[in-house]
Amino acid sequence: MAGRELTSLRSPRVKAARRLAKRAFRRRERRFLAEGPQAVREALAIPGGLVELFTTAEAETRHPELIAAADQAGVPVLRVSGEVMAELAQTVTPQGLLAVCGFLDVPLGDALAASPKLVTVLAHVRDPGNAGTVLRTADAAGADSVVFTDASVDPYNGKCVRASAGSLFHLPVVMGPRFEGLAADLKSAGLTVLAADGAGDRTLDEAIDGGLLARPTAWVFGNEAWGLPEETLRHADEVIRVPIYGRAESLNLATAAAVCLYASARAQRA
């Protein structure tokens, strides 16, 4: 059970958790923050996933089963005042539960050893909300893993964690490889590397009709504003564009990824 309520932002445990809002501290501690009951449930389901749990008295009344499960797992539960929670949480309306979680990412070799059929690569994705939404979509589409290259946002960024809606905890995430080496590793693992870009030579429909999407595939998605750099495109097996039938100039990154990943899911299950 939680002991007495911590009311000071200067409490060492609170200070240590607050620092995890910054990437450099997350990397050093290999820990990140995730808010809300769903995140606590997901973290509890992974051995070593939940490291520490901050709660408010009110949230303890609302979610006694989660507090009990954390206790049972030997996870320290720290009750804090509403003000301290508001400072710790990165949302406007904190839900009274803040999980300190251990990093979840796996080495690329582990992710590729499982003979994946559908891998999602975020290359140069800078917006954490977009990255989290793509992660959620990749999970929904049945992707085997998601790779964040060194030029992409940190998957443990608070906005990315929130936008992933729990999916960060669901499938293997790989962090930090450079794209050049990664493309070679993906190909060695038997994956066809498809870069999604508005400047692609073939449309997604042509790729479907040609049977290309039925193969084990790694989809590469680029930057929100300027797509993928020439250098990245050169390392892909094919550059595919989602067709634009109307007058829109482009698709939002996360929606383009959804169309591509679901096209693969369908083609691979046909």
Next chain:
Amino acid sequence: MAGRELTSLRSPRVKAARRLAKRAFRRRERRFLAEGPQAVREALAIPGGLVELFTTAEAETRHPELIAAADQAGVPVLRVSGEVMAELAQTVTPQGLLAVCGFLDVPLGDALAASPKLVTVLAHVRDPGNAGTVLRTADAAGADSVVFTDASVDPYNGKCVRASAGSLFHLPVVMGPRFEGLAADLKSAGLTVLAADGAGDRTLDEAIDGGLLARPTAWVFGNEAWGLPEETLRHADEVIRVPIYGRAESLNLATAAAVCLYASARAQRA
């Protein structure tokens, strides 16, 4: 050309434009605000689209062709100080161009008279960013029109306008019908009404394989958090769910819409 620079927020023209941040004033004046060079270009392309243009001296230097085009079209151009622009614009980094635009929505009858093959209906969509992203996706997928029911967000909301990335200007938008009557009107126009909902009886793949998506279709998308109400589902011809292959609980509204609309675009073009 723009006359002397307006530096006061109390200038009547500035006050009138500022009020358009509120829905009630937009409705009364049948005008809305759109920021940036792309919006100005789009509004200029529509007769009566651009009503008034606020600029900064800096933006005039950067976009002389837009100022000239507005002048030529007889649109009043008002130069304002950076501070006034910052107050008028709803973004953190205003681009120095703010268009006062005339409402663009058309009556439902007009939209249906054109024998549409693909209509997008936003029923109960409350998040303006999501609504704008769906509008952009509908445009990209070649939808003939987008209908915002009375229970949805205002399409002229600043966040919706921005997220639509110009698409608000591209295809007919219908505003305000109640869903019950709307469903009947859509069916009368020969459209099959498909509601997208996680609780659907048939998957999207079954709908594709069964030939359902090749028909003229109106897709209905619901609320971000709780989907579509029972009452709305009852008025649809079919309730379709996007399959979840992994462990995600659901898809983000805009990504689910992208998958459905692109599936229709492909089926109708096969």
